[in-house]
Amino acid sequence: MKLKNKPTEALQTKLNSTKKIMQVLSTLTIIAAVFFVYNWIMNDDGIDSSFSLITIAMVLGIIFLDKKYKNIKAELQTRE
Numbered sequence: 001m002k003l004k005n006k007p008t009e010a011l012q013t014k015l016n017s018t019k020k021i022m023q024v025l026s027t028l029t030i031i032a033a034v035f036f037v038y039n040w041i042m043n044d045d046g047i048d049s050s051f052s053l054i055t056i057a058m059v060l061g062i063i064f065l066d067k068k069y070k071n072i073k074a075e076l077q078t079r080e
Helices: 008-042 049-079
Strands: none
16 A cells, blocks of 8 residues: 555645545535525425535545545654
8 A cells, every 4th residue: 555655744634634624624515505405495496406416526525535534644644
């Protein structure tokens, strides 16, 4: 795996940056989901799919970053 070739300090930095990106993306996903529900309730014409697509894309990004975060964390734990 390519994580084994990286120094511990670089992995720790990558772990912290991945965590911060996940936190920001999670907050933005919650805000987009709230706007989606608000638009769904207030709109008489039907559901606007743009908010749902944005929310789904953000959730997929969070899942991808979570997988990456777990891999980096596991590699750091094996080095200890």
